Amino acid sequence: MRKIPLIIILAISFISIISCKKDKKVVQTDNANGKIEQKVDSVLALMTLAEKIGQMNQYNGSWDVTGPASGVNDKEKETRLKNGGVGSMLNVLSVKATREAQKTVMENSRLKIPLIIGYDVIHGYKTIFPIPLGESASWDLDIIKESAAIAASEASAAGIHWTFAPMIDVSRDARWGRVMEGSGEDPYLTAKIGVARVQGFQGDDLTKNNTIAACAKHFAGYGFAEAGRDYNTVNVGEYELHNMILPPFKAAAEAGVATFMNSFNEIDGIPATGHKVLQRDILKDGWNWDGFMVSDWGSIGEMIAHGYAKDKKHAAEIAANAGSDMDMESYAYVAHLEALVKEGKVKEGVIDDAVKRILRVKFKLGLFVDPYKYCNEEREKNEIFTKENQDFSREVAKKSIVLLKNETNLLPLTKTGKTIAVIGPLADDKDTPLGNWRAKGGRDTAVSLLEGIQNAVPPSIKVTYAEGCSIVTDKGIGSTFLLPLKFNKTDKSGFQKAINVAKNADVVVLAIGEMALQTGEGRSQADIGFAGVQQELLEAILKVNKNVIITLMNGRPMDISWAAQHVPSILECWHLGSQSGNAIADVLFGDYNPSGKLPVSFPYHVGQEPLYYNQKMTGRPFSPQHVTFSGYRDAPKEALYPFGYGLSYTTFEYKNLQLDKTEIPVSGEIKVSVEITNTGKRDGEEVVQLYIRDLVGSLTRPIKELKGFEKINLKSGETKTVTFTINSKTLQFYTVNKKWEVEPGNFEIWIGTDSKASLKATFNVVE
Numbered sequence: 001m002r003k004i005p006l007i008i009i010l011a012i013s014f015i016s017i018i019s020c021k022k023d024k025k026v027v028q029t030d031n032a033n034g035k036i037e038q039k040v041d042s043v044l045a046l047m048t049l050a051e052k053i054g055q056m057n058q059y060n061g062s063w064d065v066t067g068p069a070s071g072v073n074d075k076e077k078e079t080r081l082k083n084g085g086v087g088s089m090l091n092v093l094s095v096k097a098t099r100e101a102q103k104t105v106m107e108n109s110r111l112k113i114p115l116i117i118g119y120d121v122i123h124g125y126k127t128i129f130p131i132p133l134g135e136s137a138s139w140d141l142d143i144i145k146e147s148a149a150i151a152a153s154e155a156s157a158a159g160i161h162w163t164f165a166p167m168i169d170v171s172r173d174a175r176w177g178r179v180m181e182g183s184g185e186d187p188y189l190t191a192k193i194g195v196a197r198v199q200g201f202q203g204d205d206l207t208k209n210n211t212i213a214a215c216a217k218h219f220a221g222y223g224f225a226e227a228g229r230d231y232n233t234v235n236v237g238e239y240e241l242h243n244m245i246l247p248p249f250k251a252a253a254e255a256g257v258a259t260f261m262n263s264f265n266e267i268d269g270i271p272a273t274g275h276k277v278l279q280r281d282i283l284k285d286g287w288n289w290d291g292f293m294v295s296d297w298g299s300i301g302e303m304i305a306h307g308y309a310k311d312k313k314h315a316a317e318i319a320a321n322a323g324s325d326m327d328m329e330s331y332a333y334v335a336h337l338e339a340l341v342k343e344g345k346v347k348e349g350v351i352d353d354a355v356k357r358i359l360r361v362k363f364k365l366g367l368f369v370d371p372y373k374y375c376n377e378e379r380e381k382n383e384i385f386t387k388e389n390q391d392f393s394r395e396v397a398k399k400s401i402v403l404l405k406n407e408t409n410l411l412p413l414t415k416t417g418k419t420i421a422v423i424g425p426l427a428d429d430k431d432t433p434l435g436n437w438r439a440k441g442g443r444d445t446a447v448s449l450l451e452g453i454q455n456a457v458p459p460s461i462k463v464t465y466a467e468g469c470s471i472v473t474d475k476g477i478g479s480t481f482l483l484p485l486k487f488n489k490t491d492k493s494g495f496q497k498a499i500n501v502a503k504n505a506d507v508v509v510l511a512i513g514e515m516a517l518q519t520g521e522g523r524s525q526a527d528i529g530f531a532g533v534q535q536e537l538l539e540a541i542l543k544v545n546k547n548v549i550i551t552l553m554n555g556r557p558m559d560i561s562w563a564a565q566h567v568p569s570i571l572e573c574w575h576l577g578s579q580s581g582n583a584i585a586d587v588l589f590g591d592y593n594p595s596g597k598l599p600v601s602f603p604y605h606v607g608q609e610p611l612y613y614n615q616k617m618t619g620r621p622f623s624p625q626h627v628t629f630s631g632y633r634d635a636p637k638e639a640l641y642p643f644g645y646g647l648s649y650t651t652f653e654y655k656n657l658q659l660d661k662t663e664i665p666v667s668g669e670i671k672v673s674v675e676i677t678n679t680g681k682r683d684g685e686e687v688v689q690l691y692i693r694d695l696v697g698s699l700t701r702p703i704k705e706l707k708g709f710e711k712i713n714l715k716s717g718e719t720k721t722v723t724f725t726i727n728s729k730t731l732q733f734y735t736v737n738k739k740w741e742v743e744p745g746n747f748e749i750w751i752g753t754d755s756k757a758s759l760k761a762t763f764n765v766v767e
Contacts, residue, residue, distance in 0.1 A: 039368070040359045044352060046111060052355045053337045054085035055113065056320075058294065058328045061092035061101070084109030085334060087358055088162075088294075088326060090118040093440065098159030099375040106371055114371035116362055118294075121163035121201075121212070122181060122437035123147070125154035127389040127578055128446070130400040131435040131519075131555055132167065132193075134574025136183040137596040137646070138399040139687045139711055141196040147396050148200025150389050151439075153210040157379040158440070161365055162213040163201055164261060164294075168194035168248035169218055172610035174603065175228025177523030180436060180555030180575070182223060184599030185612040185643060187244050188706045191251035198257045206258065207366035209373050216252040218263030218296060220245050220278055225265055228609060230524045234265045239699050241267070242734035246282070253289040258361050260293045262324060264302065271306045273299040274315075279323030292325040292357035301330035312336065320346050325354035390579055397583030402572035402596035403647040410547055410569040412590025412649055413507060419462040421505035422450045423498050423541060424512045425471045425534065426553045435555060435575030436520030445578065449511050449551060452581025456589055464505060468498035468537045471515050485518060488532040495537060499544055507547040509588065512538060516575060519555030528606050529559040542566060551584055557602045557611075561640055572596070590649060595685035595711070597646035597754065601639035608635060613643035613755040614702040644689050644706070644754035650680030650716065654752055654759050663764045666742040669727035670763055674751045676722060678714035687711045688722045691750040691757055697743055698736035704755060724751075731765065 044052070059077050080086050081104045092101050098117050106112050123129045129147045130137075138144065148166075155163060170187050171179040183190040194216065203211040224245065225232035236245065249260070260283065263272040272278060273295055283289050300319045301312055309315035316332035317340050327333040340346040366373055403411070413420070426432050426449070433446035447455075454463055473486045502508050512534045517523060529535065542548055549569040552560065553576075563570060571594070573584050586592040601611045618630040631637035656675045664670055676688060690708035694701040708724045726749070731742045744765045750757040 036360060036363045039363055040356050043111070043113065043359055044356055047355070049338055049341060049348065049351070051084050051111060052351050053333055054080065054083070055087035055355045055358050056326050056337070056351070057086055057334045058088040058090060058118070058326050059086050060329055061089050061097065078104070080334070081105055082108035084111055084113060086115065087113075088116045088118060090328070092117050093119065093158065093160075095159045095375045095377050095380045099372060102371050102375070113359070114362060114367040116161050116213070116358075116365065116367065117159060117374075118162040118164060119155065119160045119439070120165070120437055121151050121155045121160065121439050122165045122167070123435065124151045124393070124439060124441065124577060125158065125160075126385045126440045126442070127151075127154060127393050128434050128438050128441040129393050129396050129577045131180045131437075131575045131577075132182055133180045133184060133555065133599060134400045134576060135396060136189065136193050136599040137402050137572070137574065138396065139189070139597050139599075139709060140399055141192060143396050143399060144193055145196040145200040146392065148197045149203065150392060152201045152203070152212045154384045154389065155439075156210050156212050156374050157376070157383040159374050159380070160212060161367070161374055162215065162259065164215045164217060165201070166194050166197035166214065166252075167217050168252060169221075169223030169263075170245055170248065171223035171600070172612040173223075173225070173228035174528050174557040174600070174609050174611070175524055175526060175606065176223065176225055177230055177519050177525070177556070178521055179223070179557075179600065180519040185601060186599070186614065186706050187247040189599060189709075191248040194248045194252050195255045198252055198255045202256070202258065206364045207369070209376070209379075213258035213361055213365060215259040215261050215294065216249055216257045217261035218272070219249055219260050219283065219293070220263060220272060221267045222263035222265050222272075228524050230522050231264045234267050236267065238738075239734055249283070250287055253283065253287045258291045258364065260289075260291065261296055262293060262299060264296055264299050266306060266308070271299070271303045271308050273324055274303055274308060274318040274322045276322040284323060290357065290360060292354065292361060293323055294326040295319065295324050295328045295330065298329050300324060300327050300332045313340065316340060317345050320350055320354070325357050393577050394579035394583050394586070397576040397579050398586045398592045400574060400576060400596055401584065401587050401594050402598055402645075403587075403594040403649075404552075404570040404572050404641055404645075405564060405567070406569045406647055406649075408568045410507065410549060411571075411588065413588050415457055415461060415589055417460045418506040419464060419504065420453060420457070421501045421508045421545070422453055422463060422465045422511070423468050423501060423508055424510045424537070425467055425469055426513060426515075427465060427509070427511040428467065429511075432516045432553060433576050433578075433580030435516050435577070436523070438516070441578065447579055447581035449509070449581045449584055452583070452585035453509065453588070455582060456585035456591070464501045466494065466498040466501040468494050468541075469533050471532050471534065485515065490533070492533055492536065495540055498537065499540055502541045502545040505545060507549065508541055508545050509549050509551060510538065510541060511551045511553060513553035513558065514555055516555075526606070528556060528603075528609075535562065538563060538567070549588070551588075557600045559603060559606055561604045564640055572598070590682075593649045593682055593684040594646070595648065595687070597644050597687045598641055599643070601643045602641040604640045605635045607632070608639075611639060613639070614705050616700050617703050642755045644687070645756075646687070646754070648680075648684045648686065650678055650682040650684040652684075652686045652714070652753060653677045653679045657751055657759045657761050659749075659761055659763055662762070663766060666744060666765055666767065667728055669725055671723055671725055672749060672751070672761065673721050673723040674759065675719055676712065676714065677719040678716055681716055683713070683715045685711055685713050686753065689752060689754065689757060690724045691755060692726070692730070693748040694731070694733070694743070695746045695748065697733070697745070699733075701733070704750065706755070
């Protein structure tokens with residue numbers, strides 16, 4: 001008798017589904033009616049244990065779901081879909097495929113609980129934006145949010161409900177391949193950018209058909225892998241975990257991110273996938289977060305290789321109890337959870353909690369109202385890779401470029417009678433600019449640097465080209481994720497043509513750096529210099545023409561110390577996406593004044609890694625007058641180009657730093673202001689950066705921490721006053737008392753153009 005009204009409720013829900021299938025104009029906002037929890041409980045009450053466990057299972061779309069399954073495993077997947085034994089699928093691409101997968105569930109399963117379809121939409125779907133590290137160099141939260149919104153719009157038009165982004169791992173080591181996928185070395189900047197991306201993907205209402213669920217990853221510590229080796233061990237203390245690694249995740253949780261993904265690494269002996277303190281105590285209970293946790297690909301089963309689980313059944317027990325709600329491609333939950341519940345090793349309440357979290361996200365997405373809401377062929381045809389999206393990609397790309405050096409004011413180039421030599425293995429490359437994790441960005445669809453320059457100049461300018469050398473021995477290999485790159489270490493047959501072209505040019509634009517798949521998952525490197533014979537090409541070109549501009553294309557900080565010493569102009573161009581060449585040309589010719597700032601420190605030498613600005617003072621700090629100090633004898637201690645660094649075609653003067661008071665209580669606030677004047681001849685944008693140091697704490701504190709920034713536009717000769725508010729939220733940290741609080745004491749503050757800012761003031765916090 002108890003279930004009769006619940007069945008009626010569910011029947012009403014399914015009637016809504018049917019009506020929406022007939023009339024796509026019917027809209028119901030589950031968030032607005034405040035009844036999601038009641039609906040989740042109603043569905044859960046009707047489910048068998050097997051159906052619940054099915055919701056905790058995610059399958060890869062390894063066969064064409066528009067046709068019958070062929071392989072043994074594929075037939076098993078098809079059977080499970082029909083039986084309601086799958087909660088989610090990933091890599092099911094196109095409206096047709098999504099509709100057929102959803103149809104398989106909706107027309108065959110008992111309860112007809114819709115699938116949620118996921119895909120790695122990392123920096124665009126088909127319109128590709130700069131890699132996340134590059135886009136972070138814009139320090140422009142508005143365009144970052146909008147690029148994520150465009151990516152969501154395109155992905156949703158192709159049938160996708162959910163993206164495995166943003167990656168908000170703080171990353172300090174340039175050797176780590178996935179540094180390209182995050183926002184760099186600073187937790188404050190990473191948190192701000194992470195929230196912007198979550199807001200862009202999810203919009204203000206997840207039931208809208210142009211939004212998708214976001215996923216904060218990887219929880220947690222993935223970017224701290226030892227020696228920069230992907231998937232490697234992480235050893236951090238409790239306080240470093242809370243103060244440096246977790247803040248971006250807490251910010252994402254507070255911003256309402258729909259899902260989290262756990263990480264491959266262990267933390268101090270416990271794999272993150274089986275880490276109860278992280279997943280239950282901190283995230284779900286401590287932060288009161290109500291979304292669901294998905295494992296990374298196969299990470300539940302990988303606890304066996306870690307030596308933490310004896311077999312897959314044991315791994316399923318550990319992961320479920322720790323708080324991993326959905327199993328991505330380990331097949332551990334579907335194989336073993338039911339038995340584990342019957343044996344009492346996993347309580348059914350644990351299963352119920354996981355399933356409620358998954359159902360909650362599906363209700364928020366509006367999939368129970370209309371499981372086919374993302375299956376509109378007209379949207380797929382008309383709203384992907386549009387001119388408007390391409391134009392915005394160009395806008396984001398040019399704002400992501402960082403001017404590292406312009407010693408002789410070689411830049412910007414003029415558009416009058418010159419010969420410009422465009423040289424290098426990446427100069428006419430239409431694939432590398434797309435970067436890694438390019439979703440459905442088609443191979444060779446980017447605007448190359450050569451094309452961008454040709455598009456920008458009038459007929460009076462002669463543009464010549466020479467490749468010079470290749471980076472790899474097989475150019476096609478870079479597009480295949482699983483194959484290693486084979487670098488060209490000997491072939492210099494193209495050098496002479498490049499030298500001749502350089503000799504006969506007024507200026508050389510040299511495109512060197514990294515191919516797209518030199519960075520990304522599984523792409524860690526011990527050497528972060530120029531691969532192959534690129535360094536030799538650079539030196540050969542510089543011997544015959546001193547007017548060299550390097551357009552550096554890369555996905556990580558690189559060792560460019562020789563180039564920084566010898567080359568007059570260097571532009572950090574990252575992998576900028578679909579409109580890369582046009583965006584670089586915008587900056588080269590001064591149509592856009594570069595405003596990017598580094599989100600990561602660039603080293604003098606790979607031996608400095610991990611390298612980051614917010615280090616701590618040691619008991620024996622650096623001193624060139626002493627033999628024993630915390631530094632190197634054969635290399636500088638500091639960065640070649642520090643965090644926050646970036647030049648402009650104009651100049652900015654900072655002055656008149658003022659505090660409205662010099663002493664506050666722990667709950668008080670200070671307003672600090674500074675005047676910035678554009679002292680050059682061009683209009684330009686500047687990122688004003690605020691740094692703070694807590695001089696003495698219950699735990700040792702970093703020598704400098706970013707605590708605020710504002711991007712402003714100044715006309716030539718214009719002065720603006722920028723004001724920051726410093727309060728308890730700005731000054732708090734996770735203290736020795738194991739809580740976030742402000743400790744009384746003395747503080748130093750800097751405001752300037754990068755982390756080396758010298759304009760300084762002090763204030764006190766009292767009880």
